[in-house]
Amino acid sequence: MAQMTTLQIATFGGEGQEGIAAGIRNFPVHELALICYSSDKQKADEFARKLRNVLGLPITISLISKENVIRDTMERVSEILGMHRDFQQVLMNVSCGDKMIGCAALSSAFINGIKSFGMDSTGTPLLMPVLKLSYSEIISDAKIRILKTINDIGGAIESLEQLEQASGYGKPLLSYHVMGSRESKGLADLGLLEVEKGDRGKISAKLTTLGKMLVTSSAISTAQAP
Structure with missing residues (x-):
């Protein structure tokens, strides 16, 4: 039986990066797509390089601006989904980054019907409620x-x-x-x-x-x- 392929999309910030690592440990992942502010690109590049060296995991980085965080996140998520249509499952990790990028990512997941998760204070995955149908299907x-x-x-x-x-x-x-x-x-x-x-x-x-x-x-x- 063929294994289900999974794409994880994760918000990225200067701190709290252990949440992304916890998502990789606790959920299946075959490719990781990071979304971050342009100002965090250097840190995201360093983080991605470490993960590639240790895990050999394919990683892409998509940039957004703080001025248009909602619109940019929506556009980046749609673009990522469009470029990765062959994946059978998509998960959204919102445990890293500030509140605005997290809210924007959750809204994007809601519209596109993506399962989302964060981490509680102990580092345990916390699954978010999701509609059976995406907003656009309703x-x-x-x-x-x-x-x-x-x-x-x-x-x-x-x-x-x-x-x-x-x-x-x-x-x-x-x-x-x-x-x-x-x-x-x-x-x-x-x-x-x-x-x-x-x-x-x-x-x-x-x-x-x-x-x-x-x-x-x-x-x-x-x-x-x-």
């Missing part, structure tokens, strides 16, 4: 297209009429997808759009951070598809 194609349309016109709309002209969807259908119904949650309920109601029922909306991340993830996945 959202319908129509809702993703609406999000992309809003993103393409600047990330916000002044009215549903503006969105109607840009998307090609009729206003009743847009209202259903944006505001939802008793049977189905809309983009606002899902935390992907921030909606404001004005005079005479006028609806304006803008993408939330999570909405922007979902659009970015979907765009990169589409571009990398064979």
